[in-house]
Amino acid sequence: MVWLFVLKNLSLKKNEKEILRDINVAFDAGKVYAILGTNGAGKSSLAYVLMGVNDYKPTSGKILLDGEDITDLSVTERAKRGITLLWQEPVRFQGLSVEQYLTLGGKIRASRDELESILESVGLSGKLYLHRMVDGLLSxxxxxxxxxxxxxxxKPRYAILDEPDSGIDIMSLSMIEKVMEHIVKGNGSVILITHREEIARIAHEAYLLCNGSILAHGSPDKIIEYYKNKCDNCSHANLPAVEEVKI
Known part of the structure; x- marks a missing residue:
């Protein structure tokens, strides 16, 4: 199998602290992948590296997309190639309506019906919210x-969702799942960054991240079982107790 989005032997240091260690992960098209780990494991840092965020350039290793080395490409260049990131904390933009935010100020062409339908798919009334201001009036x-x-x-090829349920009530879990299904139906993939077992269970495959290292890779059920038994009660202060395990 030829993997489309690959991290090879990737490491990251910030302020002399090792954040990610020799990461090897591969993401194919049309699937949901979970990156599961406790708080402080390095999950958001991995998301920023994937997206090419400033100050998160790998210390070593490579990022490949369709065989192209994109390690040095900017956020903008990666976005042009179909990679997008949903931040853990909602972004604030002054003076923009929801319609302006969705269409990037008119740069993305979409009909009113399409915009309203997309808002409905995430649990918001299109007719009520399309003209509301993003900042100030929205929770x-x-x-x-x-x-x-x-x-x-x-319509991204790879959507990186960093703790997508953050700030959303638990009853919206089904809505988040529908969003992922929508992306996958378009042959896109979701890279799901989470510390919650019920969110990770939505994925087709899962990676367990511990102290900046991939500790295990396999089916969500197996990874979640390992996570519950080995990580929830870990006495190693977020340090892996064993070498990488393939489940």
Whole structure:
């Protein structure tokens, strides 16, 4: 199998501290992948490395997309290649309506019906919210839903969702699952960054991240079982107790 989006032997240091260690992961098209780990494991740092965020350039290793080395490409260049990131904390933009935010100020062409339908898919009334201002009038949960809608509108090849349920009530788990299904139906893939077992269970495959290292890779059920037994009660202060395990 030829993997489309690959991290090879990737490491990251910030302020002389090793954040990610020799990461090897591979993401194919049309699937949901979970990166599961406790707080402080390095999950968000991995998301930023995948997206090419400033100050998160790997210390060593490579990032490949369709065989092309994109390690040095900017966020903008990666976005042009179909990679997008949903931030853990909703972004604030002054003076933009929801419609302007979704269409990047008119740069993305979409009909009113399409915009309203996308908002409905994330649990917001299109007719009520399309002209509301993003900043000030929307709660954190509403802004997070608008961001999810913007991800759908972009039709990404790879959508990196960093703690997508953050700021959204647990009853919206089914809505998040529908968003992922929508992306996968378009042959896109979701890279799901989470510390919650019920979110990781949605994935087709899962990686367990511990102290910046991939500790295990396999089916979500197996990884979650390992996570519950080895990580929830770990006495190693987020340090892996064993070498990498293939499950």
């Amino acid at each position: 954190g949960g509403e802004r997070k839903r608008v961001e999810l809608a913007s991800v759908l509108l972009l």
